[in-house]
Every structure is written in structure tokens, then in C-alpha cells.
Amino acid sequence: MEPFKKIKSIATPLDKVNVDTDQIIPKQFLKLVQKTGFGKYLFYDWRFENGEKPREDFVLNNPKYYDSKILLTRDNFGCGSSREHAAWALLDYGFRVVISPSFADIFYNNCFKNGILPIKLDSQSIEKLFKNPSEMEVDLQNQTITTDDSTIPFEIESHRKKTLLEGLDDIAVTLQYEDKITQYEKSKAKL
Amino acid sequence: MSRTLFEKIWDSHVVVQQDDGHSLLYIDRHLVHEVTSPQAFDGLRMNKRKVRRPDLTFATMDHNVPTSDRSLPIIDQISARQIQVLEKNCKDFGIELFDIHSPNQGIVHVIGPELGITLPGTTIVCGDSHTSTHGAFGALAFGIGTSDVEHVLATQCIWMEKPKTFEIKVEGKRKNSHAITAKDIILSIIKQIGTAGGTGTVIEYRGDTISDLTMEQRMTICNMSIEAGARAGLIAPDEKTFEYLRGRKYIPKNYEEFVNYWRENLKSDSGAHFDKNFTLYSDKISPQVSWGTNPAMTTDVTGTVPFPDEYAKGNPDEEKAAIKALQYMGLKPGTRMTDIPLDRVFIGSCTNSRLEDLIEASQVIKGKKILPKLRAMVVPGSQLVKKQAEQLGLDKIFKDAGFEWRESGCSMCLGMNPDILASGERCASTSNRNFEGRQGAGGRTHLVSPVMAAAAALAGHFVDVRELDLC
Numbered sequence: 187m188e189p190f191k192k193i194k195s196i197a198t199p200l201d202k203v204n205v206d207t208d209q210i211i212p213k214q215f216l217k218l219v220q221k222t223g224f225g226k227y228l229f230y231d232w233r234f235e236n237g238e239k240p241r242e243d244f245v246l247n248n249p250k251y252y253d254s255k256i257l258l259t260r261d262n263f264g265c266g267s268s269r270e271h272a273a274w275a276l277l278d279y280g281f282r283v284v285i286s287p288s289f290a291d292i293f294y295n296n297c298f299k300n301g302i303l304p305i306k307l308d309s310q311s312i313e314k315l316f317k318n319p320s321e322m323e324v325d326l327q328n329q330t331i332t333t334d335d336s337t338i339p340f341e342i343e344s345h346r347k348k349t350l351l352e353g354l355d356d357i358a359v360t361l362q363y364e365d366k367i368t369q370y371e372k373s374k375a376k377l
Numbered sequence: 378m379s380r381t382l383f384e385k386i387w388d389s390h391v392v393v394q395q396d397d398g399h400s401l402l403y404i405d406r407h408l409v410h411e412v413t414s415p416q417a418f419d420g421l422r423m424n425k426r427k428v429r430r431p432d433l434t435f436a437t438m439d440h441n442v443p444t445s446d447r448s449l450p451i452i453d454q455i456s457a458r459q460i461q462v463l464e465k466n467c468k469d470f471g472i473e474l475f476d477i478h479s480p481n482q483g484i485v486h487v488i489g490p491e492l493g494i495t496l497p498g499t500t501i502v503c504g505d506s507h508t509s510t511h512g513a514f515g516a517l518a519f520g521i522g523t524s525d526v527e528h529v530l531a532t533q534c535i536w537m538e539k540p541k542t543f544e545i546k547v548e549g550k551r552k553n554s555h556a557i558t559a560k561d562i563i564l565s566i567i568k569q570i571g572t573a574g575g576t577g578t579v580i581e582y583r584g585d586t587i588s589d590l591t592m593e594q595r596m597t598i599c600n601m602s603i604e605a606g607a608r609a610g611l612i613a614p615d616e617k618t619f620e621y622l623r624g625r626k627y628i629p630k631n632y633e634e635f636v637n638y639w640r641e642n643l644k645s646d647s648g649a650h651f652d653k654n655f656t657l658y659s660d661k662i663s664p665q666v667s668w669g670t671n672p673a674m675t676t677d678v679t680g681t682v683p684f685p686d687e688y689a690k691g692n693p694d695e696e697k698a699a700i701k702a703l704q705y706m707g708l709k710p711g712t713r714m715t716d717i718p719l720d721r722v723f724i725g726s727c728t729n730s731r732l733e734d735l736i737e738a739s740q741v742i743k744g745k746k747i748l749p750k751l752r753a754m755v756v757p758g759s760q761l762v763k764k765q766a767e768q769l770g771l772d773k774i775f776k777d778a779g780f781e782w783r784e785s786g787c788s789m790c791l792g793m794n795p796d797i798l799a800s801g802e803r804c805a806s807t808s809n810r811n812f813e814g815r816q817g818a819g820g821r822t823h824l825v826s827p828v829m830a831a832a833a834a835l836a837g838h839f840v841d842v843r844e845l846d847l848c
């Protein structure tokens with residue numbers, strides 16, 4: 187996994203609540219057996235008319251945001267299905283940061299596994315960013331979002347921060363505890 | 378100190394506890410299906426890793442299997458490939474697979490309990506959000522993403538922060554338990570607490586209405602916990618739980634010893650603290666129908682499609698969402714729910730495709746015919762459910778009424794196989810998600826109970842099933 191340091195980019199404002207993973211990546215694209223190549227299907231039904239013509243009124247189709255790495259959105263982002271394809275699609279498309287007042291649990295977890303930083307901000311700060319979704323810098327080490335006129339701090343669990351900063355492989359970390367796992371298995375009545 | 382049921386299961390599964398609250402949790406049962414696992418097995422191969430406990434891992438194919446004749450080849454090449462890949466992965470890694478021709482094949486959350494793989498007090502994960510279903514047995518069961526599927530395959534453990542606890546009490550006696558079903562209870566809860574009401578929590582359902590429910594009905598409740606945003610739903614096991622599992626294929630040999638242990642230990646202590654509480658009085662609820670594009674956008678069958686501002690109660694984001702939902706659903710505020718005409722009816726999914734669901738629905742339609750212009754299908758949750766239903770002659774009742782009787786799988790719950798809605802088609806569905814396009818691009822889904830779906834198939838629109846003679 188690519189370590190996460192700083193990301194500087196314009197933020198794409200997706201002004202919707204309860205964006206579910208069925209919208210992020212519709213089911214017809216879940217049949218691939220690899221992790222890459224999902225970016226072109228991101229928000230498929232919102233982005234394209236009949237799967238072809240880009241819908242002009244959808245924010246991702248605004249040329250201003252073509253190179254954006256930061257997605258700014260509303261409450262309960264990523265609800266619904268556990269499909270990690272949602273995170274893969276965001277990453278493959280180019281997003282490394284998602285900023286929202288709140289996330290659904292499984293999606294939130296899936297982001298970290300793929301080097302995406304989901305940032306929870308209070309509604310007031312979100313509102314401010316939505317008013318002016320311009321270029322900003324997200325600095326994970328210092329836990330700040332810096333725009334033209336302000337610096338907004340954000341919270342993140344320490345182990346998650348470490349994993350992202352170092353681009354750690356979760357499984358390798360866990361396997362360091364292998365003796366503990368074996369011990370646990372021995373100690374437990376057989377189920 | 379008194380602990381909740383969740384805390385007891387959690388504590389007994391912690392392998393490593395970090396200072397920052399992060400725990401390594403042991404997993405007793407890992408269920409695998411074709412859609413969220415290929416990339417996980419690939420990861421294992423790339424890193425030359427093995428599956429740590431193939432004996433605790435079970436696989437089936439359900440999401441994109443066709444529900445038509447199983448002796449025919451699968452037409453969709455990409456689905457066929459995903460199915461072949463799962464077969465190969467299970468063979469290479471030594472995992473038991475209930476494949477498309479197995480008498481035990483079915484929706485992963487239907488077969489787990491049915492085969493006795495799901496047990497009280499265990500931890501269960503699956504790369505599927507509706508893993509919460511298994512919580513009906515007093516198991517801590519939750520959905521995970523594909524990276525975690527790989528992690529569990531390799532280590533039989535998962536890293537997690539301890540969720541908060543949420544007590545939902547359902548009290549009272551339903552006036553008509555055939556008309557007011559478990560589906561109406563859970564939809565009523567989600568309607569009130571919202572789709573993010575349970576985020577970050579494990580819900581424990583308690584109260585006399587819950588004790589009254591059968592195991593299958595409890596599964597319907599726990600199944601939709603995720604629709605309230607919860608990590609998991611949980612119901613303390615009781616004699617019904619133990620009886621349901623007795624004699625099932627994969628239960629431990631010394632089952633009765635376990636029962637004695639579970640009976641003593643698997644309940645929340647009196648006075649245990651929950652971080653959140655909510656109470657629903659089941660004697661006050663009506664049959665539910667969803668009108669929008671998330672499960673909280675639901676109302677009484679006797680109600681009307683709401684006005685967005687009235688629904689949003691001052692929240693501008695919710696108001697926008699409601700306007701958009703009504704547009705998508707092609708509904709006008711003020712329309713009576715019973716006046717909404719339907720094109721399709723779907724009885725199936727891990728929420729409502731078990732034997733009792735099919736029995737209840739069949740009683741509504743027995744000897745009657747569905748509206749001819751309507752297309753209706755029943756998709757049993759598993760091959761075993763299908764077989765049992767056929768032994769009771771339910772297939773005949775459904776077919777005589779004009780329903781299609783299909784093979785088991787997820788089918789039109791998410792439409793990854795050929796069972797989908799056409800754009801603009803409106804469906805009464807016993808599944809769990811009414812998201813935009815869930816059952817087919819442009820398709821419009823109304824979530825209801827099996828009896829409501831059956832009655833709607835006869836009338837061509839929703840009807841208040843309390844007016845029918847159900848018993």
C-alpha cells in the first residue's frame with residue numbers, strides 16, 4: 187500500500203447525504219476478480235446517462251474537478267453494502283481523501299485498508315468547505331486541512347494514522363502475534 | 378461488574394489488546410461467497426500465505442447465481458467466471474464449498490443457521506453486510522470488506538475497535554401477529570432511529586415482543602440492523618434458539634454441554650449499562666411500506682407519501698434527499714400508499730426467504746390469482762428451504778396463483794444475476810434495500826413483509842393485510 191503523507195488538490199463537492207455503496211459502485215461491476223479498473227465505474231449511474239453520455243449536471247463531470255484527489259460530502263457516506271469495491275473505485279479514480287461529517291462503519295474501515303484517508307469533520311467546518319471547495323492541503327502527520335484562509339485540525343485514531351503513514355500491510359503486522367493466536371486457540375474449548 | 382451480552386462475547390474473543398483501544402479479535406466462523414472473496418484469495422497467493430483455519434471457513438455461491446434451471450450452463454460469462462474462481466480457490470485452500478449443485482447451497486445468511494454453522498456466543502464474519510443476521514442466535518456477527526476477508530483467511534483474527542452498545546427494547550403484544558411481522562417491527566425501528574441511528578454500535582434487541590418471535594423472525598430483525606447503520610444486531614439465546622439448532626449438521630458433538638454453558642452465560646447482566654437506548658411498542662405499529670430510496674423512508678400502509686419538508690423535520694439535507702427520492706420513485710406527496718400501482722413482486726432475500734416467510738405468504742394467495750399484468754416471483758433462500766416448501770406443497774400454491782418458483786440465491790435482492798427490474802418498474806419486495814437502482818437501474822423498490830408482498834400481488838397495489846383473514 188502506498189504510504190500517505192500530504193495531499194494537495196481541489197476538493198470535489200458532492201452535496202448529498204446517505205450516499206450508499208450501491209451508488210458509489212453499482213452491482214453490475216462487482217463481477218471483476220481483481221482490485222483495479224473500478225475507477226471508470228465510480229458513481230456510474232450519476233455520472234453517465236444510459237452508461238455512455240456524461241451527465242453535465244454531475245459534479246465529477248465538471249472539468250474543474252478532473253484531477254481532484256479530495257471528495258467532500260455529507261452525512262453517512264458509504265452506507266449500505268460492505269463491498270470494498272467502493273473504496274477501490276474511489277482510489278482507482280484518483281481520490282485519496284474523503285471528508286464528511288460521518289461515515290458508515292464498514293466503509294470507513296475499508297478506506298484505511300486501501301490507503302484512503304476518511305476525515306470526519308464537524309458540520310460547521312464541512313459547511314465552510316462546501317461554501318468554498320477550493321484547493322486545500324491535507325497533512326496527515328499534523329492532522330490538518332489547510333485552505334487559503336484557514337487551517338482546520340482533524341482527529342484520527344493513532345493506530346490508523348500509523349498504518350496509513352507507513353503504508354503497512356495489516357496481515358504482516360498481525361502475524362507478529364502468531365504465538366498469541368495459537369495460544370488463544372489452545373486455551374479455548376473447541377467449538 | 379455487570380456486562381452486556383455483547384461485552385461478554387467480545388471479552389472472550391480478545392487475543393491482543395492494544396493500549397489505544399484497538400483489539401485483535403478471534404473469529405470462530407468465516408463465511409465466504411463469490412463476490413467479495415476473489416481479491417482476498419489473490420492476495421494470499423501473492424504473499425504465499427495459507428488459510429489458517431480452513432476448518433472454520435465455509436463457502437457458498439449466492440449473489441450472482443442464476444435462479445433458473447441449474448442443469449443449464451450459466452449464460453453470463455463474467456458470473457460464470459466468478460463462480461469458477463470460487464471453486465478453484467476453495468479447492469486450492471481446502472475450504473468446504475456448498476456449490477451450485479449442492480443440496481446445502483443458498484444465501485450465505487440462510488444456510489449458516491440452517492446448517493448449524495451459526496452458534497451462540499461465537500464470532501462470525503462474512504464479506505457481506507447482512508452478516509448481522511446471525512446475531513439472532515446470540516452470535517457476534519458482522520460484515521467485513523475484502524481486505525478483512527483476506528486478513529481473516531490468513532490469521533483467523535480481525536482488528537477492531539470495540540463498538541458501543543445500543544439496547545433496543547420491543548415491548549407489548551402485537552394485535553395481529555400474522556399481519557404485523559418482524560419486518561414491520563424492524564422497519565418501524567429504522568424509520569424512527571434513521572439509517573445512521575445505530576452507527577458505531579452493536580444493537581441488542583430485548584423485550585417481550587422479541588422473546589415471542591420465532592428464530593426465523595428474529596433473523597429478519599437482526600438482518601436489517603445494518604440498515605440502521607449498526608455493526609451488528611444481537612438477541613440473547615433462549616430455549617427456542619437451542620431447539621432450533623439441535624440436530625443440525627455442523628453443531629458440535631457435545632452440543633448439550635454447550636447448551637448448558639450458553640444458558641447460564643449468554644445474557645446481559647441485570648443492570649448492565651448500554652450506551653444508547655430506544656423502545657418500540659409493538660402493539661402500536663401497522664404494516665410498513667417504504668416510499669423512498671433508503672429503508673428509513675418508510676410509512677404505515679394506511680399512510681400517504683409524505684411531503685419532503687414534513688419528512689425532513691427541518692433538516693435541509695434530508696429534505697433535499699426526500700425530494701430526490703420522490704423524483705426517483707415517481708411518487709407525488711399525499712398519494713395514499715394503497716393507491717400505488719405495482720408491476721412486480723419479489724419474495725426472497727436473506728431478510729425474508731425462509732420457510733415461515735413462504736408459508737405466511739402462501740396462506741394469503743392460496744386458491745387465488747395474482748393480477749395478470751403483474752410479474753411475481755418467489756426465490757427460496759436455500760435449497761433446503763426450497764425442498765421443505767415443496768414437501769408442504771407451497772410451490773404448487775405459488776405457481777397456481779401465477780408466481781414463478783425459482784432456485785435459491787440472492788436474485789432480485791441486488792440483481793447481479795438476470796433477475797432485475799426494468800427502468801421505471803415498481804416492485805413490492807421483501808428484501809432489505811430500496812436504494813436507487815438496487816434491483817436494476819431505474820427500478821423502484823418498496824420494502825414490505827412477505828404477507829404484504831403476497832397481498833399486493835393479488836391486488837396490484839398495497840393493501841392493509843390486517844383487513845385480510847390471516848391465520
Ligand code: SF4
Binds near residue numbers: 440
Ligand atoms: S439476499 Fe441480498 S442482502 Fe442478502 S446477502 Fe444476498 S444480496 Fe445481500
